[in-house]
Amino acid sequence: MAAWSERLAGVRGVLLDISGVLHDSGEGGGVPIPGSVEALARLKRSQLKVRFCTNESQKSRGDLVGLLRHMGFDISEDEVTAPAPATCLILKERGLRPHLLIHDGIRSEFAQIDTSNPNCVVIADAGESFSYQNMNKAFQVLMELDNPVLISLGKGRYYKETSGLMLDVGAYTKALEYACGIKAEVVGKPAPGYFQSALQEMGVESHEAQ
Amino acid sequence: MAAWSERLAGVRGVLLDISGVLHDSGEGGGVPIPGSVEALARLKRSQLKVRFCTNESQKSRGDLVGLLRHMGFDISEDEVTAPAPATCLILKERGLRPHLLIHDGIRSEFAQIDTSNPNCVVIADAGESFSYQNMNKAFQVLMELDNPVLISLGKGRYYKETSGLMLDVGAYTKALEYACGIKAEVVGKPAPGYFQSALQEMGVESHEAQ
Numbered sequence: 367m368a369a370w371s372e373r374l375a376g377v378r379g380v381l382l383d384i385s386g387v388l389h390d391s392g393e394g395g396g397v398p399i400p401g402s403v404e405a406l407a408r409l410k411r412s413q414l415k416v417r418f419c420t421n422e423s424q425k426s427r428g429d430l431v432g433l434l435r436h437m438g439f440d441i442s443e444d445e446v447t448a449p450a451p452a453t454c455l456i457l458k459e460r461g462l463r464p465h466l467l468i469h470d471g472i473r474s475e476f477a478q479i480d481t482s483n484p485n486c487v488v489i490a491d492a493g494e495s496f497s498y499q500n501m502n503k504a505f506q507v508l509m510e511l512d513n514p515v516l517i518s519l520g521k522g523r524y525y526k527e528t529s530g531l532m533l534d535v536g537a538y539t540k541a542l543e544y545a546c547g548i549k550a551e552v553v554g555k556p557a558p559g560y561f562q563s564a565l566q567e568m569g570v571e572s573h574e575a576q
Numbered sequence: 577m578a579a580w581s582e583r584l585a586g587v588r589g590v591l592l593d594i595s596g597v598l599h600d601s602g603e604g605g606g607v608p609i610p611g612s613v614e615a616l617a618r619l620k621r622s623q624l625k626v627r628f629c630t631n632e633s634q635k636s637r638g639d640l641v642g643l644l645r646h647m648g649f650d651i652s653e654d655e656v657t658a659p660a661p662a663t664c665l666i667l668k669e670r671g672l673r674p675h676l677l678i679h680d681g682i683r684s685e686f687a688q689i690d691t692s693n694p695n696c697v698v699i700a701d702a703g704e705s706f707s708y709q710n711m712n713k714a715f716q717v718l719m720e721l722d723n724p725v726l727i728s729l730g731k732g733r734y735y736k737e738t739s740g741l742m743l744d745v746g747a748y749t750k751a752l753e754y755a756c757g758i759k760a761e762v763v764g765k766p767a768p769g770y771f772q773s774a775l776q777e778m779g780v781e782s783h784e785a786q
Binding site for chain 1: 702703704705706707708709711712715716719733734740741742743744746747748750751752753754755756757
């Protein structure tokens with residue numbers, strides 16, 4: 367294996383995931399992954415720029431950063447690229463007024479968004495809020511639109527919590543896609559535009575990042 | 577248009593759908609479609625064999641037939657091909673013990689089926705029972721199997737009730753297929769084997785049926 371200095375030649379910035387990299391999520395925010403607090407601290411002391419790129423869509427950035435800081439991580443809200451604020455930019459740019467099928471924990475991220483008379487649906491990892499009634503409401507909103515737009519915060523199949531495997535937003539997005547005969551727009555990893563926006567915010571070109 | 581006698585040359589039997597053909601479903605069982613009670617009575621008086629082929633998966637055959645008879649239709653339970661009893665035959669043949677993600681209204685159809693230590697999942701139009709918790713449980717059962725088998729009672733996208741459009745089983749089946757990376761086996765229309773079993777029960781070959 368090449369030495370670190372060699373492997374990092376030309377690298378100016380590092381994009382880090384959060385869940386499964388810094389911590390394992392679960393009840394009460396989960397637990398830090400052994401060694402990750404110190405590893406992040408070392409990165410921060412280095413010459414490298416550091417940014418976090420997450421698909422977290424159950425918690426606001428503020429709540430997520432609060433939890434991580436409580437665990438000892440050196441992280442601030444403006445270092446985090448998350449799908450909800452990225453979606454808000456898109457909604458404003460395109461004049462979209464969403465019906466929100468989301469977890470209450472992330473609702474504050476959409477506080478500045480006009481949700482009257484919806485002309486699109488935004489779906490996130492709603493967890494227990496993925497009731498039949500809520501899914502059906504989102505479905506009916508889409509079916510009433512001439513040009514149904516469905517924006518999905520990520521397309522994960524499932525994730526692991528300390529209590530076991532949990533269905534993620536991608537599964538429910540597939541359900542709406544099939545029922546309506548449409549294709550969702552994904553905001554979050556692995557969409558290339560999402561990584562690109564994180565790099566821009568870090569001020570680093572893609573070939574300079576790890 | 578050719579005369580009826582010409583169009584029916586060689587036809588010995590008629591397969592009829594139920595929902596949307598005999599009645600529109602909805603609160604309290606829905607309402608008969610105008611003219612359908614009399615049309616069925618005429619068919620029954622003719623030389624043609626008549627059988628009903630439905631994807632109904634919220635009500636047992638007994639409950640469904642009871643509702644239809646109450647509306648004035650000449651129909652009996654043993655004239656109905658429905659996905660739940662067809663699924664029970666498959667489960668018994670293959671030694672499958674299902675975890676049932678179904679509506680309570682159809683649970684009686686599975687009374688004779690061993691559901692201990694499940695080695696497959698059966699999904700039907702569960703309606704309000706499509707909670708996150710119930711979907712996640714079915715997902716976890718599938719993920720714990722070496723060879724996950726998912727049997728879906730139909731693959732409908734949605735259906736119309738008197739109160740509006742409702743998400744059907746197909747949407748939720750897609751969610752589980754995507755999350756688990758598997759393909760469901762469909763018991764119900766439009767699976768050719770399902771029509772075939774209805775024809776066999778009627779004692780008519782496919783070229784002799786309408």
